[in-house]
Amino acid sequence: MNRLLFLLLAVVLFGACSGTKDVPPAPAAPQFTPEELNQANDYFLRGIVAYELEDYDEALDLLSMAYLRLPEHAGVNFALADAYLATSDPVNAAYYAREAMRIDPKNRFYPLKLAEIHLRNAQPSASIEVLETALTRFPNDLEMMYLLAATLAEQNEYLRSNRMYDRILKKDPDETSIYYQKFRNYTALNLPDSAVAQMVVIRTLDPANILAAQTLAQLYLSLDRTDEAVAVYEDILKRHPGNIELKIGLTDVYVSREEWEKAGATMSEVMESSEVRADTKTELMQYLLGLFGKQPDNAGLKLMVTDLVERFSTSQPENAMAQAIAADFYSMIEDNANALLKIEATLALNPDNSNAWRQRIQLLYLAERYDEVIEWADQAEQYAPEDAFVRFFVGVSYMMKKDHANASTWLVRASKSPARAPFRSVVIGTLGDVTYQLNDWEKAKSYYEEALRLNPENEGVLNNYAYYMSEKGERLDDAKKMSERSLRIDPKNPSFLDTYGWIHYLLGDYQTALEYITRSLENGSTSAEVLEHKGDVLHKLGRSEEAVKFWNDALKSDATRTYLLDRIKEVTP
Numbered sequence: 208m209n210r211l212l213f214l215l216l217a218v219v220l221f222g223a224c225s226g227t228k229d230v231p232p233a234p235a236a237p238q239f240t241p242e243e244l245n246q247a248n249d250y251f252l253r254g255i256v257a258y259e260l261e262d263y264d265e266a267l268d269l270l271s272m273a274y275l276r277l278p279e280h281a282g283v284n285f286a287l288a289d290a291y292l293a294t295s296d297p298v299n300a301a302y303y304a305r306e307a308m309r310i311d312p313k314n315r316f317y318p319l320k321l322a323e324i325h326l327r328n329a330q331p332s333a334s335i336e337v338l339e340t341a342l343t344r345f346p347n348d349l350e351m352m353y354l355l356a357a358t359l360a361e362q363n364e365y366l367r368s369n370r371m372y373d374r375i376l377k378k379d380p381d382e383t384s385i386y387y388q389k390f391r392n393y394t395a396l397n398l399p400d401s402a403v404a405q406m407v408v409i410r411t412l413d414p415a416n417i418l419a420a421q422t423l424a425q426l427y428l429s430l431d432r433t434d435e436a437v438a439v440y441e442d443i444l445k446r447h448p449g450n451i452e453l454k455i456g457l458t459d460v461y462v463s464r465e466e467w468e469k470a471g472a473t474m475s476e477v478m479e480s481s482e483v484r485a486d487t488k489t490e491l492m493q494y495l496l497g498l499f500g501k502q503p504d505n506a507g508l509k510l511m512v513t514d515l516v517e518r519f520s521t522s523q524p525e526n527a528m529a530q531a532i533a534a535d536f537y538s539m540i541e542d543n544a545n546a547l548l549k550i551e552a553t554l555a556l557n558p559d560n561s562n563a564w565r566q567r568i569q570l571l572y573l574a575e576r577y578d579e580v581i582e583w584a585d586q587a588e589q590y591a592p593e594d595a596f597v598r599f600f601v602g603v604s605y606m607m608k609k610d611h612a613n614a615s616t617w618l619v620r621a622s623k624s625p626a627r628a629p630f631r632s633v634v635i636g637t638l639g640d641v642t643y644q645l646n647d648w649e650k651a652k653s654y655y656e657e658a659l660r661l662n663p664e665n666e667g668v669l670n671n672y673a674y675y676m677s678e679k680g681e682r683l684d685d686a687k688k689m690s691e692r693s694l695r696i697d698p699k700n701p702s703f704l705d706t707y708g709w710i711h712y713l714l715g716d717y718q719t720a721l722e723y724i725t726r727s728l729e730n731g732s733t734s735a736e737v738l739e740h741k742g743d744v745l746h747k748l749g750r751s752e753e754a755v756k757f758w759n760d761a762l763k764s765d766a767t768r769t770y771l772l773d774r775i776k777e778v779t780p
Contacts, residue, residue, distance in 0.1 A: 365392035527556035738761035
């Protein structure tokens with residue numbers, strides 16, 4: 208209780224202590240002399256001062272002395288209720304507040320104080336009961352109505368809370384805060400149409416209110432009432448034409464309607480605005496990339512994002528993040544040429560970007576620019592140290608250049624770099640391929656076994672290990688099982704089909720061999736080795752004239768296979 212209220216009570220109550228009361232004094236109430244009453248008044252005023260100075264124990268002592276002389280005085284009881292509440296004694300606080308109400312039922316402050324005490328004591332039901340009872344005596348008391356409506360809402364009594372807010376609105380129909388409270392209650396009740404009605408009223412009362420417009424538009428959007436959402440955004444943008452958040456919200460609506468041209472035009476205004484911070488534009492572009500990532504086949508969305516990404520990156524040539532985002536997007540749409548250009552721009556601005564180095568090496572590899580991968584290898588190692596991906600692509604580039612010694616060096620490094628098991632399986636399996644080419648079959652086998660321990664479903668390792676075992680004539684039954692597993696994972700892979708067919712050839716099952724090797728060629732294989740294999744199978748089946756055709760095709764594909772000339776001579780009349 209503030210000082211002014213205490214002083215008013217002191218003047219009104221003690222200055223008129225000889226006046227009549229509505230409630231008669233208790234029968235055993237003692238009689239005091241004027242001097243004793245003056246002393247009670249002194250105790251009361253000193254108690255107030257102590258309370259205001261936050262010396263609550265002293266306040267209780269003094270007010271209790273006043274109470275001993277005037278136990279039926281409403282003001283003394285009310286002051287004691289405040290003091291006990293300040294000392295965290297809600298039981299006594301509630302008792303004296305009720306006594307004040309009993310003594311002076313016409314004073315509206317007393318039930319408000321008791322309601323507050325109950326709330327502080329985590330007794331909301333008791334507070335609600337006090338307020339509802341008090342409102343029968345004070346039916347137009349707005350403060351009681353507000354407190355009761357808020358307390359009901361906190362207790363999830365949303366409909367009762369709104370009925371109380373409706374009573375308030377009858378007295379003050381233009382109070383927008385009440386419509387907000389009703390909106391929250393209807394939202395909690397999952398009554399979106401009723402929630403919309405509250406926001407419509409708020410917008411009518413305050414048409415320039417941005418928050419109300421955004422809330423209403425999003426509500427319409429959640430209800431799939433997109434025409435109304437657009438209308439709200441367009442109206443509020445007329446009042447706040449430069450507001451970026453509103454434009455972003457409108458873009459969201461256009462996106463939901465797949466109106467890509469409008470969405471792109473609105474977002475372009477945002478991206479071109481000098482009032483929008485660079486980091487905000489970056490976040491928006493990342494949002495768009497995330498949106499596209501969920502709908503990569505959406506042609507309209509792709510066109511919009513492509514245009515915005517290009518505008519964003521070209522308008523900020525000195526922004527490394529802008530270039531990196533563009534690189535990410537072009538990688539997503541497999542436009543590797545543009546992705547590489549943006550990566551190079553990123554690294555020119557920020558050479559410490561390890562992720563950009565990883566992307567550069569990978570993109571160069573995908574472009575079959577193996578010499579450039581090797582050229583950048585040491586610098587990539589400097590800025591992206593211990594990176595398994597960088598080391599892997601450098602190693603594979605050496606492998607593609609038939610430099611198996613350097614390939615082995617880099618792949619061994621990659622195998623020792625931190626990476627998840629599936630990728631480590633790929634690295635070690637590739638190391639097995641390189642080691643086989645270095646004529647160390649025993650070591651190659653150990654790499655293949657380790658790769659399969661890391662990932663038993665690594666189809667590339669299953670195929671290559673099986674094929675090289677067949678080349679060595681070892682464990683053909685095991686090789687056949689591995690090859691079958693690889694085909695279950697990727698049944699149309701030409702290389703896998705050829706391996707399976709060739710193992711059957713070595714096992715003497717020429718008809719099955721012919722079936723799978725033919726399917727390998729039908730699925731796109733142009734390998735000289737597969738062509739040679741088909742010739743070999745046809746020869747075993749007694750179809751030597753057809754075999755010669757495939758051996759000749761193999762020679763045309765790989766002129767180094769001169770040994771095929773002898774086979775051709777042997778079967779040619």
